[in-house]
Amino acid sequence: MPGAMNSATPDLPYFLKALKSRDVEPCIELLADLLKRRQIRTPRLCALATTHLLRRVLADFRGANADELLLRIRSVGRRLIAATPREMVVGNMVRRVLALIREVAEGAILGSDRSVSDEGLDGDSERDGDSEAEKQESRNHSPVRHRPNLSSGISTFSPLKHGATEPASMVPPKAEGELPGTYTPLPIRPSLQTALTQVSTIAPTAQQMFGLFTQPEIDDDPSGVDSPALQSVKSSGRPENFTEVPLKDIKAEVLESVREILDELESVDQEIALYALDHIHADEIILTYTASLTVQNFLLTAARKRKFTVIHVEGYPNESASTVTTIFGGRPQEFNEELELADEPFKPLTAAGITVIMIPDAAVFALMSRVNKVILATHTVLANGGLVAAAGAGNIVKAAKVHQTPVVVLSGVYKLSPIYPFDNDELIEWGDAGVVERYSDQEIVQKLKVFNPLYDYITPDLIDLYITNLGGHAPSYLYKIVMDHYDIKDVNLED
Amino acid sequence: MSTETPAEQILTPEAVDDSSFDVVETYRNLLAMDPDLTMPVAAIESLVLGLAAHPTTTISETLDLLRDLSQRLAESTPNPISLSAGTDLFQRYLIMSLRPGNVPLASKKGTKKLPATDDFTTIRAHLLKHGRSFVANAKAARARIASFGRNLMKEGCTVLTTGGSRVVAALLREAAEGGVRFRVVYVLPPPRPGRPQSEGLDLVKDLRERGVPVATVSEGAVGYSLAGGVGGGKVDMVIVGAEGVVENGGIISRLGTCQIGMLAKAAHRPFYVVAESHKFVRMFPLSQGDLGIEQRIVDFRTDEPNPWDMTPDPVDFTSPEYISGIITEAGILTPSAVSEELIKIWF
Numbered sequence: 130m131p132g133a134m135n136s137a138t139p140d141l142p143y144f145l146k147a148l149k150s151r152d153v154e155p156c157i158e159l160l161a162d163l164l165k166r167r168q169i170r171t172p173r174l175c176a177l178a179t180t181h182l183l184r185r186v187l188a189d190f191r192g193a194n195a196d197e198l199l200l201r202i203r204s205v206g207r208r209l210i211a212a213t214p215r216e217m218v219v220g221n222m223v224r225r226v227l228a229l230i231r232e233v234a235e236g237a238i239l240g241s242d243r244s245v246s247d248e249g250l251d252g253d254s255e256r257d258g259d260s261e262a263e264k265q266e267s268r269n270h271s272p273v274r275h276r277p278n279l280s281s282g283i284s285t286f287s288p289l290k291h292g293a294t295e296p297a298s299m300v301p302p303k304a305e306g307e308l309p310g311t312y313t314p315l316p317i318r319p320s321l322q323t324a325l326t327q328v329s330t331i332a333p334t335a336q337q338m339f340g341l342f343t344q345p346e347i348d349d350d351p352s353g354v355d356s357p358a359l360q361s362v363k364s365s366g367r368p369e370n371f372t373e374v375p376l377k378d379i380k381a382e383v384l385e386s387v388r389e390i391l392d393e394l395e396s397v398d399q400e401i402a403l404y405a406l407d408h409i410h411a412d413e414i415i416l417t418y419t420a421s422l423t424v425q426n427f428l429l430t431a432a433r434k435r436k437f438t439v440i441h442v443e444g445y446p447n448e449s450a451s452t453v454t455t456i457f458g459g460r461p462q463e464f465n466e467e468l469e470l471a472d473e474p475f476k477p478l479t480a481a482g483i484t485v486i487m488i489p490d491a492a493v494f495a496l497m498s499r500v501n502k503v504i505l506a507t508h509t510v511l512a513n514g515g516l517v518a519a520a521g522a523g524n525i526v527k528a529a530k531v532h533q534t535p536v537v538v539l540s541g542v543y544k545l546s547p548i549y550p551f552d553n554d555e556l557i558e559w560g561d562a563g564v565v566e567r568y569s570d571q572e573i574v575q576k577l578k579v580f581n582p583l584y585d586y587i588t589p590d591l592i593d594l595y596i597t598n599l600g601g602h603a604p605s606y607l608y609k610i611v612m613d614h615y616d617i618k619d620v621n622l623e624d
Numbered sequence: 625m626s627t628e629t630p631a632e633q634i635l636t637p638e639a640v641d642d643s644s645f646d647v648v649e650t651y652r653n654l655l656a657m658d659p660d661l662t663m664p665v666a667a668i669e670s671l672v673l674g675l676a677a678h679p680t681t682t683i684s685e686t687l688d689l690l691r692d693l694s695q696r697l698a699e700s701t702p703n704p705i706s707l708s709a710g711t712d713l714f715q716r717y718l719i720m721s722l723r724p725g726n727v728p729l730a731s732k733k734g735t736k737k738l739p740a741t742d743d744f745t746t747i748r749a750h751l752l753k754h755g756r757s758f759v760a761n762a763k764a765a766r767a768r769i770a771s772f773g774r775n776l777m778k779e780g781c782t783v784l785t786t787g788g789s790r791v792v793a794a795l796l797r798e799a800a801e802g803g804v805r806f807r808v809v810y811v812l813p814p815p816r817p818g819r820p821q822s823e824g825l826d827l828v829k830d831l832r833e834r835g836v837p838v839a840t841v842s843e844g845a846v847g848y849s850l851a852g853g854v855g856g857g858k859v860d861m862v863i864v865g866a867e868g869v870v871e872n873g874g875i876i877s878r879l880g881t882c883q884i885g886m887l888a889k890a891a892h893r894p895f896y897v898v899a900e901s902h903k904f905v906r907m908f909p910l911s912q913g914d915l916g917i918e919q920r921i922v923d924f925r926t927d928e929p930n931p932w933d934m935t936p937d938p939v940d941f942t943s944p945e946y947i948s949g950i951i952t953e954a955g956i957l958t959p960s961a962v963s964e965e966l967i968k969i970w971f
Contacts, residue, residue, distance in 0.1 A: 338901045338969050339717050340953065341668070341761045342751075513949065513958065549949075549956050551775040605960040617955060 421506030514589030514604025664710025788823030789865020873944035873959020885946030
């Protein structure tokens with residue numbers, strides 16, 4: 130990759146610049162490498178990078194119909210997720226885009242019944258968006274899809290098994306020896322279809338309970354006996370695939386919706402901060418942990434109107450450096466990148482007249498009795514309402530539980546993952562043990578085993594409230610937001 | 625075709641004699657013939673057969689007939705909760721399908737919309753023709769739950785379960801076949817009238833044959849089994865089935881499930897329920913007394929009671945606070961998601 134010889138450390142701005150000048154395929158490779166090397170970290174940066182890339186993939190895609198587009202996004206998504214399996218936001222953004230495509234394609238099917246005029250409009254605007262450079266990209270696609278895929282029975286795609294919700298046996302195997310340009314229809318998961326194709330079309334989501342009344346895929350009824358009327362009963366409801374939706378009908382709309390996701394990612398902190406005054410009251414003592422731009426924004430917004438005290442927990446060894454720089458107004462390195470994208474300059478809380486007390490981790494329990502509220506940032510939120518946050522957060526929420534202190538978690542919807550944590554242990558990433566005990570202390574290092582987990586899994590019952598850019602939600606309500614933002618067909622991205 | 629069970633065979637409309645149709649009899653026959661059939665599905669099948677036996681031409685006539693048949697079914701059994709989940713769902717399904725604006729045939733472009741009467745006859749014909757596919761659908765749902773739930777079974781884990789749930793059995797069998805090494809603590813209830821052999825013994829035997837170590841314990845040993853340490857069962861999670869899942873996310877299940885839920889909560893072990901979504905039932909019990917069925921479980925007497933006078937298949941209500949997740953064919957739901965599913969089809 131010739132461009133990678135740049136002297137500057139590759140980071141998100143570097144990637145965004147590369148995205149403008151390079152072909153799609155090297156861009157995918159580049160992002161996968163950056164993710165693997167953790168040169169793009171923090172959920173928001175990963176989400177931004179992923180969405181920008183997917184937008185580019187969408188814009189350059191030259192296929193016939195919506196199903197091919199879904200397959201393409203899925204395959205790109207798999208590569209990115211394989212690069213950083215524990216960074217859930219990458220998968221989240223891929224699934225968001227997939228759900229968008231499905232939604233737009235479904236709209237196109239329904240719309241084509243009612244009005245024919247829409248089609249022409251969409252086609253026109255799509256043609257406008259084309260450029261010469263993009264056209265050259267199209268040549269890259271066939272070799273890409275031809276490359277030996279990750280479709281073997283062994284999951285080479287992610288070491289985690291929590292994403293897999295379906296045994297391989299239930300998914301039709303992918304055709305071997307796929308020719309360039311040929312296209313395999315999306316794997317259809319049988320029983321899910323029965324839940325989604327039903328006689329009545331009440332609402333796309335209202336169908337689960339009526340799943341019993343559908344024609345099962347495994348129906349052994351000899352074909353040909355059905356009357357035409359019954360066949361149309363079978364095929365109604367939600368469309369199973371979108372092979373009949375021409376790509377040009379939906380592309381412009383999908384691109385526009387992806388643009389909206391990017392806008393959401395830019396403004397998420399500000400939107401969450403809008404709720405600050407509802408939750409932080411005068412003279413309260415707020416305990417927080419880790420240097421998070423979301424939390425800092427939230428507290429700063431409240432500080433404009435109210436005076437309160439913030440207790441910031443140090444978070445040794447992984448978080449302490451960035452915590453100190455946040456409190457004293459310097460900016461931790463990963464903030465720099467985020468702030469390059471933000472409008473407002475970073476201001477420490479002390480500059481806003483807030484008393485900030487930094488305490489060691491060991492003092493959390495002792496001080497908790499005086500704390501009014503715990504406000505935490507998170508790494509990922511999972512479908513059951515649990516979350517993965519920086520190691521040490523587990524101590525804090527347990528202490529809060531004992532003292533009946535409310536725990537509020539700030540998280541953009543983009544961090545909310547449709548994945549159910551079947552195995553908590555595999556969500557945890559292990560970091561450099563050298564920060565706990567330096568390798569130069571040979572005597573100790575030789576005699577001890579040193580671990581440095583980066584994250585804690587926190588169960589939903591320890592959280593009182595989530596504040597997202599959509600508002601405040603109880604942990605038990607998160608499943609609903611998951612259902613609104615993702616399609617259950619996309620939870621498992623493996624072939 | 626060759627895999628038809630007896631229950632599927634009698635589900636051809638022609639086999640039913642018009643005059644002699646007895647919905648209760650049909651229901652019992654269906655249940656007796658196919659041990660894999662659940663009560664709600666059997667109830668739905670009976671209603672379909674009832675429809676076939678009574679040729680109706682108008683919608684309200686049909687709905688009246690269904691209401692009447694459902695009521696007769698409910699009156700015939702001491703505990704109609706599970707059954708009514710099926711009959712309610714079926715009636716609701718018909719109403720929703722017939723609602724104006726929900727023309728089921730308007731799908732692909734070019735389909736001409738048919739007048740309302742044709743919709744009704746089409747739907748009726750669809751139901752009668754594919755009556756037996758409901759059974760297949762229900763079984764497919766069970767298989768799907770098993771495939772979802774398998775992800776819960778980690779290598780080397782220990783599961784505590786109870787009752788004779790077919791879904792739990794499917795899940796454990798699937799896990800055993802999938803090569804997951806796990807152990808099972810099976811809580812066996814004492815024999816009761818009409819049920820000389822404890823429910824679940826078949827599954828225990830089956831699992832043991834597949835090389836899964838199973839410990840059978842009495843209901844009194846649940847707390848002991850949930851404890852860790854030497855001698856304890858080191859149970860990692862509890863998985864139970866349910867007869868009905870109620871609106872607040874709680875479950876109605878075999879007597880003894882509630883206390884297992886409480887003990888699991890006390891021991892901080894996850895308590896999962898596996899149930900198909902056709903078992904969701906529209907009731908909102910707050911306590912054991914709200915189930916609306918008569919069970920003489922706590923029976924104060926001054927005379928000596930006859931031990932064979934007990935309710936044959938007693939159930940209890942497990943409140944949602946004890947439930948970590950409900951595994952349905954649509955994925956893993958939190959208890960609060962149940963009400964939403966019900967609201968979606970009822971309102």
